[in-house]
Amino acid sequence: MGEFELIQAYFKSSACAYLNKNISLGIGDDCALLRPSPQSEIAISTDTLVADVHFPAKGDAFLIGQRALAVTVSDLAAMGANPIGFTLALTLPCVDQAWLKRFSEGLCLKAHECSISLMGGDTTKGPLSITITVFGEVPLGKALRRDGAQPDDLLCVSGYLGEAAGALSMVLDNKPYDFSALLKSYWSPIPQLVIGHALLGKATACLDISDGLVADCGHIAKSSNVALVIEASKLVISPLLSAVYEDEQCLQNILVGGDDYQLAFTIPRDLFSELVKTHPSIQVIGYVTKGSGISVVDKKGVPIVLSQQGYQHF
Amino acid sequence: MGEFELIQAYFKSSACAYLNKNISLGIGDDCALLRPSPQSEIAISTDTLVADVHFPAKGDAFLIGQRALAVTVSDLAAMGANPIGFTLALTLPCVDQAWLKRFSEGLCLKAHECSISLMGGDTTKGPLSITITVFGEVPLGKALRRDGAQPDDLLCVSGYLGEAAGALSMVLDNKPYDFSALLKSYWSPIPQLVIGHALLGKATACLDISDGLVADCGHIAKSSNVALVIEASKLVISPLLSAVYEDEQCLQNILVGGDDYQLAFTIPRDLFSELVKTHPSIQVIGYVTKGSGISVVDKKGVPIVLSQQGYQHF
Numbered sequence: 001m002g003e004f005e006l007i008q009a010y011f012k013s014s015a016c017a018y019l020n021k022n023i024s025l026g027i028g029d030d031c032a033l034l035r036p037s038p039q040s041e042i043a044i045s046t047d048t049l050v051a052d053v054h055f056p057a058k059g060d061a062f063l064i065g066q067r068a069l070a071v072t073v074s075d076l077a078a079m080g081a082n083p084i085g086f087t088l089a090l091t092l093p094c095v096d097q098a099w100l101k102r103f104s105e106g107l108c109l110k111a112h113e114c115s116i117s118l119m120g121g122d123t124t125k126g127p128l129s130i131t132i133t134v135f136g137e138v139p140l141g142k143a144l145r146r147d148g149a150q151p152d153d154l155l156c157v158s159g160y161l162g163e164a165a166g167a168l169s170m171v172l173d174n175k176p177y178d179f180s181a182l183l184k185s186y187w188s189p190i191p192q193l194v195i196g197h198a199l200l201g202k203a204t205a206c207l208d209i210s211d212g213l214v215a216d217c218g219h220i221a222k223s224s225n226v227a228l229v230i231e232a233s234k235l236v237i238s239p240l241l242s243a244v245y246e247d248e249q250c251l252q253n254i255l256v257g258g259d260d261y262q263l264a265f266t267i268p269r270d271l272f273s274e275l276v277k278t279h280p281s282i283q284v285i286g287y288v289t290k291g292s293g294i295s296v297v298d299k300k301g302v303p304i305v306l307s308q309q310g311y312q313h314f
Numbered sequence: 315m316g317e318f319e320l321i322q323a324y325f326k327s328s329a330c331a332y333l334n335k336n337i338s339l340g341i342g343d344d345c346a347l348l349r350p351s352p353q354s355e356i357a358i359s360t361d362t363l364v365a366d367v368h369f370p371a372k373g374d375a376f377l378i379g380q381r382a383l384a385v386t387v388s389d390l391a392a393m394g395a396n397p398i399g400f401t402l403a404l405t406l407p408c409v410d411q412a413w414l415k416r417f418s419e420g421l422c423l424k425a426h427e428c429s430i431s432l433m434g435g436d437t438t439k440g441p442l443s444i445t446i447t448v449f450g451e452v453p454l455g456k457a458l459r460r461d462g463a464q465p466d467d468l469l470c471v472s473g474y475l476g477e478a479a480g481a482l483s484m485v486l487d488n489k490p491y492d493f494s495a496l497l498k499s500y501w502s503p504i505p506q507l508v509i510g511h512a513l514l515g516k517a518t519a520c521l522d523i524s525d526g527l528v529a530d531c532g533h534i535a536k537s538s539n540v541a542l543v544i545e546a547s548k549l550v551i552s553p554l555l556s557a558v559y560e561d562e563q564c565l566q567n568i569l570v571g572g573d574d575y576q577l578a579f580t581i582p583r584d585l586f587s588e589l590v591k592t593h594p595s596i597q598v599i600g601y602v603t604k605g606s607g608i609s610v611v612d613k614k615g616v617p618i619v620l621s622q623q624g625y626q627h628f
Binding site: 024025028029030031032033034035036038040041042043044045046047048049050051053054075076078079081087088089091119120121122124125126127129131133135136138140141143145146147206207208223 | 338339342343344345346347348349350352354355356357358359360361362363364365367368389390392393395401402403405433434435436438439440441443445447449450452454455457459460461520521522537
């Protein structure tokens with residue numbers, strides 16, 4: 001099976017490679033063509049997942065496909081953008097048709113969930129690696145950036161944290177998908193597109209938590225030139241996490257574990273109560289203040305020292 | 315040096331990471347933001363270059379950076395699109411600052427040549443690999459596609475072919491850049507943006523030749539549902555190529571060697587003479603006819619049998 005047959009069989013003819021009002025040309029030409037709506041901006045993000053760095057090479061290809069797309073679409077959620085399309089750059093050591101079938105099925109399922117279409121890509125030979133670039137649309141000038149947090153804003157997250165980190169040892173042991181409900185948080189994170197969209201015009205800063213709560217909140221603090229205080233006592237522990245771990249380990253997973261792809265955002269206090277009514281998974285976990293950096297404090301306001309700050313590649 | 319310091323030092327603060335009227339947010343947030351001009355479409359293409367598959371891992375990082383961007387921007391030229399921006403997904407085995415400096419300098423020089431800005435990306439640890447996704451703008455509905463070639467159109471190329479293929483053995487031997495002028499064709503291909511733009515509203519089909527003239531013309535034939543005839547006697551041999559190779563080898567390099575990133579296009583006969591006046595590098599190399607597939611014929615119209623068809627990954 002050659003490169004072109006492979007693309008035709010597993011990607012071009014896939015149910016997730018469809019044209020729509022924003023995609024006028026898909027897979028098969030030199031470029032795909034995206035047709036923007038009037039008064040919109042195109043949000044763009046790229047993520048690479050390398051075998052045995054970001055996922056176990058021997059993992060189920062269905063899950064790898066699903067997760068690769070989810071973590072990238074999550075960046076659209078973090079900007080409040082509506083997904084349009086994505087390109088897939090897939091590097092494969094060889095043509096393994098069973099693997100490709102599973103991978104494209106997982107990719108396609110997640111694409112369907114996120115209403116995003118496969119527009120193009122590149123298939124090359126080499127060590128297994130997946131680079132996905134996503135495109136979404138956001139009303140002109142309204143995108144959720146990291147640099148607008150204001151002192152006295154509330155610091156919130158879109159849902160439970162730490163579940164994916166809690167699953168990591170099971171992932172590395174290659175446990176089957178149904179071994180634990182925590183594995184779903186790792187292998188099939190749900191991009192918070194609905195909440196991201198609801199935050200447009202309300203949140204002053206927003207990002208998705210991929211490297212860990214503390215590390216990622218540090219990016220908001222730096223970009224917005226403010227300090228963020230995380231109140232440990234306000235962090236609501238996921239029942240899935242507390243069923244497996246002691247309190248201390250739960251807190252560690254919540255604070256420094258990445259991979260949940262929930263949103264962290266800052267919002268003026270007067271806009272919060274309306275928001276939480278329609279999106280009850282949202283938790284207030286702290287506040288913004290003058291200064292710089294991140295601190296995590298206990299019930300009495302005493303800083304907690306963390307053993308690690310979050311994931312870094314090098 | 316961590317991931318964020320690396321991005322800051324070699325990419326975010328690079329001279330090629332600038333905002334312009336079409337880029338409202340660049341490196342450093344969850345997404346970059348592209349602001350389309352009214353009545354335009356966004357052309358998008360992704361290319362991956364894997365070490366020791368697409369370039370020698372021990373090659374000069376400056377040349378690798380330059381070439382990686384050039385081959386991807388070439389896809390914009392093939393659609394007649396004006397470059398806007400690109401994302402860079404860079405996978406590195408380790409942080410080698412000297413390598414990164416050279417790579418970003420090469421990338422930046424080519425970005426400057428092509429008037430394209432670095433908008434975002436991802437830096438990960440793993441086997442050396444580069445995935446670039448480019449964005450360009452083209453007037454709504456005017457992009458040069460592969461599917462419009464009509465019987466009796468002329469088949470043309472934008473310039474000399476085969477030079478990069480002629481350099482390949484020197485590339486694999488890791489010869490220095492100044493060893494032969496042919497090496498420039500391989501390491502620093504020039505995306506044919508000017509000719510691509512000039513073809514808008516004129517060419518009926520167009521693509522860039524990356525896998526070889528015959529293989530790539532095959533894509534036009536298939537997409538347009540026509541046959542293409544390449545007249546070998548009309549192929550003009552590059553003086554750089556004929557200085558090194560015998561006629562027979564020159565022809566082989568021209569017909570099946572990839573990597574030149576010249577454009578192949580079809581155009582109605584009555585539009586050709588005006589075009590070649592302003593773009594004298596353009597060569598007529600054949601014509602379109604009813605039927606399917608590609609044939610290469612000699613002066614007498616007798617088909618020439620080729621020993622290989624072009625580059626395929628698997």
